[in-house]
Amino acid sequence: MSAKTIKTAIRKFNKFLITAHINPEGDSIGSQVAMASLLKKLGKSAIILNEGPVPYILQFMKGTEEIMKEMPASFDFEAAVILDCPDLSRVGNAAEHITKEKNIINIDHHVSNENFGKYNWVDTERSSAGEMVFELFKAFKLKLDYDDAVAIYVAMMTDTGSFKYSNTTSRTHSVTAELIDAGVRPYEIYGRIYETNSIQNTSLLGEALQTLKVSDDGKIAWLWVTREMLKKTKASLEGTEGIINFARSIESSDIAILFRETGTENRVKVSFRSKGNVDVNKLAASFGGGGHATASGCTVFGKIEEVEKKVLEKASGMLG
Ligand code: 5GP
Ligand code: MN
Numbered sequence: 001m002s003a004k005t006i007k008t009a010i011r012k013f014n015k016f017l018i019t020a021h022i023n024p025e026g027d028s029i030g031s032q033v034a035m036a037s038l039l040k041k042l043g044k045s046a047i048i049l050n051e052g053p054v055p056y057i058l059q060f061m062k063g064t065e066e067i068m069k070e071m072p073a074s075f076d077f078e079a080a081v082i083l084d085c086p087d088l089s090r091v092g093n094a095a096e097h098i099t100k101e102k103n104i105i106n107i108d109h110h111v112s113n114e115n116f117g118k119y120n121w122v123d124t125e126r127s128s129a130g131e132m133v134f135e136l137f138k139a140f141k142l143k144l145d146y147d148d149a150v151a152i153y154v155a156m157m158t159d160t161g162s163f164k165y166s167n168t169t170s171r172t173h174s175v176t177a178e179l180i181d182a183g184v185r186p187y188e189i190y191g192r193i194y195e196t197n198s199i200q201n202t203s204l205l206g207e208a209l210q211t212l213k214v215s216d217d218g219k220i221a222w223l224w225v226t227r228e229m230l231k232k233t234k235a236s237l238e239g240t241e242g243i244i245n246f247a248r249s250i251e252s253s254d255i256a257i258l259f260r261e262t263g264t265e266n267r268v269k270v271s272f273r274s275k276g277n278v279d280v281n282k283l284a285a286s287f288g289g290g291g292h293a294t295a296s297g298c299t300v301f302g303k304i305e306e307v308e309k310k311v312l313e314k315a316s317g318m319l320g
Contacts, residue, residue, distance in 0.1 A: 001121045003132070003139045009105050009119040010039070010136075013079040016046040017071075017102075020129070021085040022092035025241070026158025026193065028084040029054055031107075031129035033063035034151040035081055038133065041142050047075060051092030055238050057196055061154060062147040071097050079103040082117065084129035086110040086290045107132050109167075111281050112290030124292075127172045130155020134175050149182035153189055161245070162190065166276050166294060201239025204229060208243050208258075218252030220315050224304060225260045237262070248273045255280060255315050259304055268307040271297045283318055287311070 018035050020028035032048045039046040048067045058064060071094075080098045082088075085108060088095055098104065106117030109126040126132050130152045137144050144152075156176060160168045163176070180186065204225065211224040225240045240260055247256035256273040270287065272280035272295070279293045289298020300307045 001119065003121065003135045005119055006105060006107060006121045006136060007139045009079070009103070010042070010044075010140075013103060014044050015075070015077045015079075016044055017075070017077040017080045017094065017097065018046055018048045018083070019050060019080065019085075019091055019094040019098075020083045021090040022051050024050055024052060024058075025055065026058060027128040027130055027155040029058045029061065029064060029067075030151040030153075030155030030158070031083040031133050032067070033061055034130060034133045034148050034155070035083060035107075035136075036063060036066070037145070037148050037151070038136055038140065038142060039081075042140065046081075047072065047077075049094045049097070051094065056236075057193055057238070058154065060192055061151055063151065077102070079105055081105045081107065083107050083133070084109070086112040087114045088116050109292075110290065111292055112285060112296075125169070127167045127169065128155045128159035130159070131172065131175055134179075144178070144182050146183040149179040149184045150189065153179045153184045153186075154193065157186075157189060158193065162194070167292075198235070198239070200233050200235040203233040204235035204239050205243055205246075207233060208240075209246060212247060214250060214253065215312070215316065217319075218250070219254045219319055220257065220312065221247035221250040221253035221255075222257035222259065222308070222312070223247055224308075225258065226304065227261045227263075230261075244271050244273050248275065254278050254319065255283070257311060257315065259308055259311070261304055262299075266301055266303060268300050268302065268304050269297065270300055270307065270311055271295075278318060283315060286314055 018032050020032050036046045050067050054064045080102050104117035106120045108122050111124045113122040134152045207229040208223050208225050214221045244258040258271040260269040262269050274280045274294050280296045281293050284296035284298040287298040287300050
């Protein structure tokens with residue numbers, strides 16, 4: 001399916017619920033906000049429902065202030081637009097409102113996407129879900145306002161690691177050229193997202209880097225973020241974003257792993273990154289997670305030492 005199919009689907013309905021994956025980041029928030037604007041420009045009514053709060057660094061985006069945490073009782077939507085989300089279990093508490101009879105429009109770029117919608121547009125060649133919403137603006141011949149352009153730019157910039165990952169293509173740059181023409185100032189957006197670290201979160205990075213290890217062959221590099229470290233530094237979970245890149249940046253590493261103790265005891269959030277020669281989506285999938293070939297994640301139950309052991313075994317097995 002393509003943007004055209006989604007265009008036809010959107011035309012059929014008037015009341016939309018928009019949601020994305022839990023633990024939202026730049027792409028999920030950016031694509032949702034841009035999508036809401038697109039639907040409103042078409043004269044439709046739309047609300048965004050997300051389980052968690054909007055991360056602090058993304059709150060500057062216009063439209064994020066309207067994101068709801070709970071479903072308004074009177075809002076009987078006809079279709080749900082689900083963005084940047086590989087499967088329905090990742091939707092969070094919005095899922096309870098998305099029953100089978102609701103028309104699901106699934107727009108995503110994850111290779112692990114389960115095509116769970118009535119209308120599915122899954123394109124793993126896209127840098128981000130935001131880039132796909134941009135194409136919908138084009139398909140509807142809608143004018144992109146400054147705020148739409150910012151939201152889409154944030155989605156693209158964050159999912160491409162500032163236009164340096166392997167999902168950065170000439171199309172990515174063509175789209176961002178149009179966003180810049182619509183008024184986006186790259187240095188400003190970069191500053192808002194990447195140069196707004198708190199001292200607490202930066203201290204956490206220091207703690208995490210002390211745990212950096214590499215396997216004997218150098219191919220796996222990993223680090224930890226423990227509850228203890230979070231407590232000591234007073235950093236937020238949001239502050240763990242990006243730490244994994246230090247493991248990936250080790251020259252010899254093919255697989256980078258971050259083990260994070262989440263709030264809940266005996267639950268470890270595991271993130272994977274690769275440089276492209278290992279499919280870490282498969283690795284995450286073997287623990288019930290998913291994502292992309294070069295960036296994926298899962299949650300594993302157990303103590304962090306046990307989880308580390310299990311995951312490292314699987315990872316070295318994959319390297320063969
Ligand atoms: P991160 O490591 O930044 O949390 O996530 C990297 C990528 O993996 C993202 O595309 C994210 O959607 C995906 N991902 C992370 N955790 C999970 C998970 O538990 N399940 C699935 N299916 N995907 C995940
Ligand atoms: Mn994405």
